[in-house]
Amino acid sequence: MIKFLDLQKINAQYEQELKEAAVRVIDSGWYLMGKELESFEKNFASYCNVDYCLGVANGLDALRLIFKAYLEMGVMEKGDEVIVPANTYIASILAITDNNLVPVFVEPNLETFNLDSDLIEAAITSKTKAILTVHLYGQNSIDVKMLDICSKFKLKLIEDGAQSHGAKFQGKISGAIGDAAGHSFYPGKNLGALGDGGAVTTNDSKLASTISALRNYGSHKKYENKFQGLNSRLDEIQAAFLDVKLKYIQEDIAARRKVANYYLENIKNSKIVLPLVLNQEGHVWHLFVVKTEKRDELQSYLAENGIQTLIHYPIPPHKQPAYKEMNHLSFPITEKIHEVVLSLPMSAVMLEEDMRIIVDILNKY
Numbered sequence: 001m002i003k004f005l006d007l008q009k010i011n012a013q014y015e016q017e018l019k020e021a022a023v024r025v026i027d028s029g030w031y032l033m034g035k036e037l038e039s040f041e042k043n044f045a046s047y048c049n050v051d052y053c054l055g056v057a058n059g060l061d062a063l064r065l066i067f068k069a070y071l072e073m074g075v076m077e078k079g080d081e082v083i084v085p086a087n088t089y090i091a092s093i094l095a096i097t098d099n100n101l102v103p104v105f106v107e108p109n110l111e112t113f114n115l116d117s118d119l120i121e122a123a124i125t126s127k128t129k130a131i132l133t134v135h136l137y138g139q140n141s142i143d144v145k146m147l148d149i150c151s152k153f154k155l156k157l158i159e160d161g162a163q164s165h166g167a168k169f170q171g172k173i174s175g176a177i178g179d180a181a182g183h184s185f186y187p188g189k190n191l192g193a194l195g196d197g198g199a200v201t202t203n204d205s206k207l208a209s210t211i212s213a214l215r216n217y218g219s220h221k222k223y224e225n226k227f228q229g230l231n232s233r234l235d236e237i238q239a240a241f242l243d244v245k246l247k248y249i250q251e252d253i254a255a256r257r258k259v260a261n262y263y264l265e266n267i268k269n270s271k272i273v274l275p276l277v278l279n280q281e282g283h284v285w286h287l288f289v290v291k292t293e294k295r296d297e298l299q300s301y302l303a304e305n306g307i308q309t310l311i312h313y314p315i316p317p318h319k320q321p322a323y324k325e326m327n328h329l330s331f332p333i334t335e336k337i338h339e340v341v342l343s344l345p346m347s348a349v350m351l352e353e354d355m356r357i358i359v360d361i362l363n364k365y
C-alpha cells in the first residue's frame with residue numbers, strides 16, 4: 001500500500017541527530033523554557049527573517065495567543081470582527097471564538113482555495129479589526145490587494161502559517177508577511193515535531209513581549225502575574241527535535257516541489273482538476289489537493305488500488321455541530337470545495353516509483 005504520509009520514514013532520515021538531541025535534553029535535567037527553546041526560537045526567527053519567535057504548545061495556541069495579546073494590548077476588544085476564509089481547518093475559527101471575537105467568513109477562490117481578496121472589502125464593518133488569512137495546503141494566500149485593504153482600513157493581518165513553512169510572497173517568508181503569524185509543528189506538518197508544538201512569529205516587540213508572558217501564566221517574572229495567561233510552552237525536547245529538522249527544511253521543500261511537479265506534468269485525466277499554482281516560490285505543498293466531481297468514488301477506486309488518500313476537509317466550520325449558531329449560513333464555493341477535494345499522497349520521502357504508480361492508476365480512472 002502507498003501511504004498518504006509515512007511519518008516513521010520521514011523521521012528515520014534524521015534518526016541519529018534526533019536521538020542525540022533527545023539524550024542531550026534528558027541528561028540536561030532541564031525540560032521547559034531553557035537553552036533548546038532559546039536556540040530554536042532564534043533559528044526559526046532567522047529562517048523567517050523576523051525579529052521575534054515564541055515557541056508555544058501547538059498551532060491552535062499560537063493563533064489564540066496572538067488574539068489574546070491583541071485584546072490585552074487594547075488593539076481589539078470583545079465582540080470585534082475578524083475576517084477569515086470560510087474553508088479552513090477548524091483551529092483558525094476556534095482561535096477567534098475562544099477570545100470572544102467574531103469570525104466573519106469570506107469565500108475562497110475556487111482555484112487557489114485561498115481567501116478571495118476581491119470579496120474582503122464587502123465584509124468589512126466598523127467592528128472589523130483583523131484578517132486571519134490561511135495559507136491553505138501550503139500556498140501563500142496574501143496578495144497586494146489584501147495588503148492594501150489592511151492599510152486602508154487599519155486591519156491587523158494575521159497569518160495562519162500552520163501549513164506553509166517556507167512559502168514566499170515578494171521575497172518574504174510566510175510568518176514575516178503579516179503583522180503576526182501562528183505556526184504549527186504538529187507531526188504531519190511540513191516542519192513537524194515528534195509531538196505537539198507551535199510558534200508565533202512577529203516583528204512587533206510589544207506583541208512578542210505580551211505573548212511571552214501569556215504563554216507562561218501571564219508572567220514575565222516568576223510568581224508575578226501581569227495577565228491571566230495560559231500554560232502553553234514548547235517543550236525543550238520538541239524544540240531540540242525541531243532545531244534538527246529546521247536545518248533540512250529547504251531540501252524538504254525542494255523534494256515536495258518535485259513530487260508536485262511530477263503530478264502536475266503527468267496526471268492527465270479530464271475527470272481530475274489539478275491545483276492552480278500562482279507562483280512556484282509561493283507554494284510549499286503541504287498537501288496536493290485535486291478536485292473531482294465524484295470524489296468518494298475516486299477515493300474508493302484509489303483505495304482499491306492500494307493508494308491511501310485523505311479529505312482536507314470533509315465538513316466546513318460553519319456546518320459543524322460545534323458552531324450550531326452558524327449552521328444556517330451558506331457559502332456555496334466553500335461547500336462545493338468540501339465536496340470535491342481529495343488529497344493525494346505527498347511528502348518529501350516519496351519514492352519515484354510510487355509517484356509513477358499513483359499517476360498511472362489515476363490516468364486509468
Ligand SMILES: *Cc1c(COP(=O)(O)O)cnc(C)c1O
Pocket residue numbers: 058059060061088089091092134160162163183184185186196197198
Ligand atoms: C494544523 C493546523 C492548525 C492547528 O495546529 P495544531 O498544532 O494542530 O494545533 C491551525 N490551522 C491550520 C490551517 C492547520 O492546518
